[in-house]
Amino acid sequence: MGTDIAGGVEIRPHGPGSPWRLADVGLDALPRHYDAFGLLFGVRNYAGFEPVAPGRGVPDDAGADLRALLADGEHDHTWATWAQLASVDWSAQAPRVDDRIHEYELTSQGPRFVGKAGHHGRAWREVAGEHADHRGSSYPEGTEWRAGDRMWRVERLTHGDVLRADPQLRALLDRMRELAERYGDDNVRLVVWFDS
Known part of the structure; x- marks a missing residue:
């Protein structure tokens, strides 16, 4: 059985201290891409990446719309702000070779x-x-x-290999960048979980 991703992008339209709202950005187009899951969240990390945001759980201040998406049987809930995702060095290599x-x-x-x-x-x-x-x-x-x-x-992947293989992830990150230009880097976040 494979592992799929779900979740949403949240924004704080009125800045720190204001409630988070679910943005109109769906994750339905994201494929089952274990290299992306491993790099960003440490899930199915066969490539051996140092993950950006592993195992943080659902944010305590998650909005009601996002919480309504949660269901039983999900695992590895976590999140990352646009500021964290924007700081990824896409030229960096994984610390070790790919298990595959x-x-x-x-x-x-x-x-x-x-x-x-x-x-x-x-x-x-x-x-x-x-x-x-x-x-x-x-x-x-x-x-x-x-x-x-x-x-x-036997090969070692770079962070950039993940983006080259996943145009849907590139599109999601581009949309988050646009939202961050409007609301600020720390007021846009990706909240995800996985289903196996």
Whole structure:
């Protein structure tokens, strides 16, 4: 079973001390993107990022509209202000390599990214050896295995890799930036939780 994100963007239109209101910014378009979940909130953090805002819970001063969205069975409630999200260094690397081994198809135009996963099946096992560890973090960065038109590689992600792979997240951050220009960096926040 996978993990999905839910929540909302809150604003304080009248500044500190005023109540938080749910902005008209939905999270429905956000895909199941574990690298984004890991980088921002520490959830499904296979890439080994130092998360921006892990495990903070629901803000004590969350608005009634946001609280109405909460349901049973959710976990890892947390939040981050625009000021915190705006300070992310998108060129920074994760402190360690990705737990998932990245798979490429070798083409005449060069390697084409296929995906990444914790288990790579029989083809990878035949190349890496029956007792090979399926976790990328068990091997030095840059370790490669090749067979036929496939290559498996141990890699380290950057924060920018998350944005390049997730246009919906970029759009959400752009919308939050616009709200922050109007209301102030500390008066816009993203409140999220997860469902598995």
